[in-house]
Amino acid sequence: MGFDQLTGQEAVKARLKDITSAPSACSLLFSGPEGIGKHLYARETAKAVLCMDRKPEGACGKCASCKYIEAGTHPDLVEVEPTEGRKNIRIADLREVVRDAQVKPQISAKKVIIVNADKTMSDCQNLMLKSLEEPDEHLVYILLCSDTSKLLRTILSRVTELNFREYNDEQMRSILKQNGASDLDEDKISFLITFSSGIPGKALSLINDPDFMEERDYIFDMMMRMPRMGYTDILYDEFSYFDKNRDKMDELLLLMVWTLGDMAAAIATPDPAGIKNADKKTQIKRFVSDNPAVTLINISNAEKAITDYIDGSRVNTSFETACCNMLLRIHKELCYEKDR
Numbered sequence: 388m389g390f391d392q393l394t395g396q397e398a399v400k401a402r403l404k405d406i407t408s409a410p411s412a413c414s415l416l417f418s419g420p421e422g423i424g425k426h427l428y429a430r431e432t433a434k435a436v437l438c439m440d441r442k443p444e445g446a447c448g449k450c451a452s453c454k455y456i457e458a459g460t461h462p463d464l465v466e467v468e469p470t471e472g473r474k475n476i477r478i479a480d481l482r483e484v485v486r487d488a489q490v491k492p493q494i495s496a497k498k499v500i501i502v503n504a505d506k507t508m509s510d511c512q513n514l515m516l517k518s519l520e521e522p523d524e525h526l527v528y529i530l531l532c533s534d535t536s537k538l539l540r541t542i543l544s545r546v547t548e549l550n551f552r553e554y555n556d557e558q559m560r561s562i563l564k565q566n567g568a569s570d571l572d573e574d575k576i577s578f579l580i581t582f583s584s585g586i587p588g589k590a591l592s593l594i595n596d597p598d599f600m601e602e603r604d605y606i607f608d609m610m611m612r613m614p615r616m617g618y619t620d621i622l623y624d625e626f627s628y629f630d631k632n633r634d635k636m637d638e639l640l641l642l643m644v645w646t647l648g649d650m651a652a653a654i655a656t657p658d659p660a661g662i663k664n665a666d667k668k669t670q671i672k673r674f675v676s677d678n679p680a681v682t683l684i685n686i687s688n689a690e691k692a693i694t695d696y697i698d699g700s701r702v703n704t705s706f707e708t709a710c711c712n713m714l715l716r717i718h719k720e721l722c723y724e725k726d727r
């Protein structure tokens with residue numbers, strides 16, 4: 388019940404239980420990467436603040452206020468997001484929210500305003516600042532922000548910041564399973580957990596993105612096929628794949644780096660632990676045994692080709708030249724035996 392039903396973030400939960408049990412108004416800032424669960428916690432915090440029968444662990448889950456929150460119709464909770472089709476929150480919309488907030492709450496003892504602060508420009512931030520400087524007694528602000536360097540320093544000095552940390556593997560596994568990933572096999576879940584670096588929102592969006600799993604399989608297979616490829620395969624087929632997916636280059640490069648890292652792990656020990664492509668361990672081991680001439684030095688040279696590409700893409704080289712050059716260098720390293 389209350390905050391305890393949420394996974395992980397123990398330090399944040401302990402503080403929220405304290406804060407929401409005190410009857411005073413407050414202004415909170417939830418900081419941490421996108422997808423970490425700030426919004427989920429903000430709703431639970433609002434629920435606890437507005438609850439009519441608050442428990443030490445948070446909202447009761449049973450009173451009229453809790454029911455309204457669950458139905459998304461609580462009159463004393465406002466969530467401010469950009470209106471449809473807009474990138475940022477409009478100052479006029481926020482002004483209206485701030486003005487309405489001065490009116491007394493309708494059913495609870497307080498009002499809660501949750502603002503997606505990532506979507507506020509300086510005009511909105513200045514308006515929020517005014518409101519934070521002279522807070523109404525009944526008002527609780529919760530700002531959600533994934534990059535606090537973009538907030539006015541004066542705002543930062545007026546809020547209590549709670550920082551959300553990445554989840555460990557076990558917590559990620561439990562969050563993913565609660566959110567519909569239970570029909571995926573364990574190794575695939577392990578891969579997604581590692582790829583999303585402890586951020587559940589990222590893992591969940593990848594699960595729901597069929598393109599991602601396809602891209603990932605493509606890149607993995609391409610790396611496995613490299614020793615059997617010729618130059619023309621690289622310069623036509625493989626380059627055209629990257630060309631088509633230019634907008635996902637960061638993701639593709641990361642997948643390549645990971646596959647190389649897994650190859651290195653399998654070269655170093657016969658039964659490697661900590662393989663990132665956990666569901667493809669057998670193929671990686673087979674690659675290593677089929678290509679005994681590929682050494683750790685080759686792998687590190689291939690990784691260097693990728694970092695050189697990344698460094699080069701910051702200056703103005705053509706995508707075609709840089710990408711083909713990178714692929715040919717990786718190919719050369721993985722075809723070590725054939726070339727010599």
Ligand SMILES: [Zn+2]
Pocket residue numbers: 438439440441446447448449450451452453
């Ligand atoms: Zn309640």
